[in-house]
Amino acid sequence: MDPDAYCEEKVGRSRSNFAGSFRILPEARRRAITAVYAFCREVDDIVDEVADPSVARMKLAWWRTEIAAAYRGSPQHPVAQALQKVVAEYRLPQEHFAEVIDGMEMDLQQSRYLDFATLERYCHRVAGVVGLISAEIFGYEDPATRSYAEGLGIAFQLTNIIRDVGEDASRGRIYIPDDELRRFGVAAHGFPGRTSPTALRTGARRVAGERSKSAAARADHGRHLSRPARRDRKRGLSSTRQTGRAHAAVQGVDRLEDLVVVLGSRAKGRK
DSSP: OOHHHHHHHHHHHHTOHHHHHGGGSOHHHHHHHHHHHHHHHHHHHHHHHOOOHHHHHHHHHHHHHHHHHHHHTOOOSHHHHHHHHHHHHHTOOHHHHHHHHHHHHHHHHOSBOSSHHHHHHHHIIIIIHHHHHHHHHHOOSSTHHHHHHHHHHHHHHHHHHHHTHHHHHHTTOBOSOHHHHHHTTOOGGGTTTTSOHHHIIIIIHHHHHHHHHHHHHHHOOGGGOOHHHHHHHHHTTTOHHHHHHHHHHHHHHHTHHHHHHHHHHHHHHTO
16 A cells, blocks of 8 residues: 555544544645654554553564664655655654654553653653644744644643543553642542542542643743744644634533543442
């Protein structure tokens, strides 16, 4: 299969909202961002679908060599073959792709986060760096746009953490930092099954919600952007569609309460 066609199929199977948004991009940029997203799906699927952590580590290590091969001009995997053209055309730093893999390895190394600084490092690696890659593909004039892109990626990742709090906990992963759970009286050792719905509602929503709102606010700093940076927003990276999506994600935090209560109630019912 043609590498670009493989990436299109991989992204299409993900059923992500991002995949639909790619259609509005010019062909060259659409092809580039699709290859990047296909890479992210490949390494993320390893962590989610490979049961043996040692096997998952080997597969991620293989992807490190494959990314290096893409920069040398000799990749084997169709996603890496598609990336070979992209990294050359947009001069994407190799270390960005290495950091994404670093983030995936964090999921194999730990299932809890003691504080927000550690969680933010994880979010930077798996999402903030993707924002930086996207900035290079979409183009920008003002270097401040890169900070916007990274902040937006982190905001999206934090919102995903809120959305998937029950599913992640069922897999043994708790991304909300231990110290912040304690701050709101949520028992991390029994989260969420041994925690009351009220504690889940006030704790999970406020802890993760305030963080994602803060990250989204840092990303949505249009009033303080320079004129070139505002042009970057119109170019596509920071378009009203992207900003609107950030606001929609933030608003989603406010509708999390009922979902978290249901998850907690179901978990208590299975005890």
